[in-house]
Amino acid sequence: MLFYRALRVLLPALGLVSMATRATAQADPALEHARKLLRSTPLVDGHNDLPWTIRENKAAPRDVGRYDLRGTVTGQTDLARLKAGMVGAQFWSVYIPGEIRDSGFARVQLEQIDIARRLIAAYPDRFAPALVADDIKREFKRGRLASFMGMEGGHAIENSLGALRAYYALGVRYMTLTHNVTLDWADAALDSARHGGLTEFCREVVREMNRLGMLVDLSHVSPATMSDALDVAEAPVIFSHSSARALVDHKRNVPDSILARLGKNGGVVMVTFVPDFVSQEVADWAAKYDSLDKQLIASVSDTTERRRQLTEWSTVHPRPRATLAQVADHIEHVRKVAGVDHVGIGSDFDGIENVPVGLEDVSTFPALFAELIRRGWSDADLKKLAGDNLQRVLRAAEATAARLQRERTPSTRTIEELDGASRTTS
Numbered sequence: 401m402l403f404y405r406a407l408r409v410l411l412p413a414l415g416l417v418s419m420a421t422r423a424t425a426q427a428d429p430a431l432e433h434a435r436k437l438l439r440s441t442p443l444v445d446g447h448n449d450l451p452w453t454i455r456e457n458k459a460a461p462r463d464v465g466r467y468d469l470r471g472t473v474t475g476q477t478d479l480a481r482l483k484a485g486m487v488g489a490q491f492w493s494v495y496i497p498g499e500i501r502d503s504g505f506a507r508v509q510l511e512q513i514d515i516a517r518r519l520i521a522a523y524p525d526r527f528a529p530a531l532v533a534d535d536i537k538r539e540f541k542r543g544r545l546a547s548f549m550g551m552e553g554g555h556a557i558e559n560s561l562g563a564l565r566a567y568y569a570l571g572v573r574y575m576t577l578t579h580n581v582t583l584d585w586a587d588a589a590l591d592s593a594r595h596g597g598l599t600e601f602c603r604e605v606v607r608e609m610n611r612l613g614m615l616v617d618l619s620h621v622s623p624a625t626m627s628d629a630l631d632v633a634e635a636p637v638i639f640s641h642s643s644a645r646a647l648v649d650h651k652r653n654v655p656d657s658i659l660a661r662l663g664k665n666g667g668v669v670m671v672t673f674v675p676d677f678v679s680q681e682v683a684d685w686a687a688k689y690d691s692l693d694k695q696l697i698a699s700v701s702d703t704t705e706r707r708r709q710l711t712e713w714s715t716v717h718p719r720p721r722a723t724l725a726q727v728a729d730h731i732e733h734v735r736k737v738a739g740v741d742h743v744g745i746g747s748d749f750d751g752i753e754n755v756p757v758g759l760e761d762v763s764t765f766p767a768l769f770a771e772l773i774r775r776g777w778s779d780a781d782l783k784k785l786a787g788d789n790l791q792r793v794l795r796a797a798e799a800t801a802a803r804l805q806r807e808r809t810p811s812t813r814t815i816e817e818l819d820g821a822s823r824t825t826s
């Protein structure tokens with residue numbers, strides 16, 4: 401006791417108490433500021449691949465109950481971390497690969513929608529199914545996460561506008577036109593350009609999405625597809641998880657020429673945390689790794705030997721890490737070129753194995769806002785970034801859909817009619 405009393409006398413003299421008090425009471429003023437902001441403004445994340453993680457869970461594939469978000473999970477998302485990350489609304493990706501060969505795409509798509517719907521229903525105290533912009537604020541006030549579904553890849557509609565409408569009816573509120581594989585009607589960023597943009601059928605897909613009120617997502621498509629889609633779109637578009645190509649020259653990122661058009665369209669680029677898109681160093685490393693992999697596939701038939709050589713290379717050349725500050729750079733670049741009304745956040749958690757330093761899982765969002773606060777962002781701009789922009793986009797899409805539904809009936813056009821039978825390969 402005496403010892404502590406002596407300390408209390410001694411420490412102020414040394415100027416240490418005030419420092420210690422500041423360190424505990426205000427560990428990080430910017431972080432406190434960020435948390436305060438996210439308590440009043442719902443943070444809307446544009447992309448989280450948890451439904452695919454559940455499908456692929458080795459212990460119990462597709463079993464929503466066994467992947468218990470109340471406990472410790474293997475992935476980047478659970479209830480405790482969503483709370484710490486102050487996530488206010490989520491677009492759960494119902495991603496399906498474009499490389500499926502053993503069945504039609506629609507079966508897998510329906511299974512993923514089923515997983516997402518069971519996931520949302522499994523935690524009624526924390527998640528609420530969401531279909532319209534108004535659901536976000538209402539559920540936020542109730543302390544529940546407004547849970548939307550976003551489809552990743554137009555291959556899921558199997559060239560059918562009827563299937564597109566059925567997905568909308570099941571609750572899907574955005575569709576990424578392609579994933580990594582070029583479709584019969586749209587070019588993917590990471591695949592060959594077969595169409596130089598959109599075919600006539602793709603224009604009809606975009607028009608029908610606008611009529612339904614399903615957001616057109618241009619992440620994953622080629623710049624020509626982005627450009628053509630912006631020409632046709634009657635409602636604001638989104639990029640659910642992409643970053644800026646001017647900062648990192650990766651095909652998945654959005655070029656400045658497209659960013660510059662978002663003001664007129666009204667859309668939002670939801671900046672992603674995928675390290676390859678965030679850091680040029682990581683992108684270059686990944687390109688080298690991929691080319692070595694391809695080289696080995698062509699020259700070494702023994703898969704064990706191939707893996708050994710890849711591991712050896714990675715040991716000599718360790719994978720660099722992207723950082724939270726670099727993600728903030730992308731956000732600032734999109735704000736600079738597209739405008740503050742056209743930037744949002746689309747993490748891609750549970751869709752990435754590697755993560756930026758500082759953005760390891762869904763609990764880390766406030767740290768990103770703290771970084772922007774330190775860079776001088778105003779509360780008004782931070783609110784737009786957090787989710788006000790995305791809510792505006794949803795409202796505009798809903799208003800456009802209401803108008804278009806008065807003007808035209810559901811489209812019954814087919815890809816054969818619009819693009820000619822020769823253009824389809826599947």
Ligand SMILES: [Zn+2]
Pocket residue numbers: 552620641751
């Ligand atoms: Zn993706």
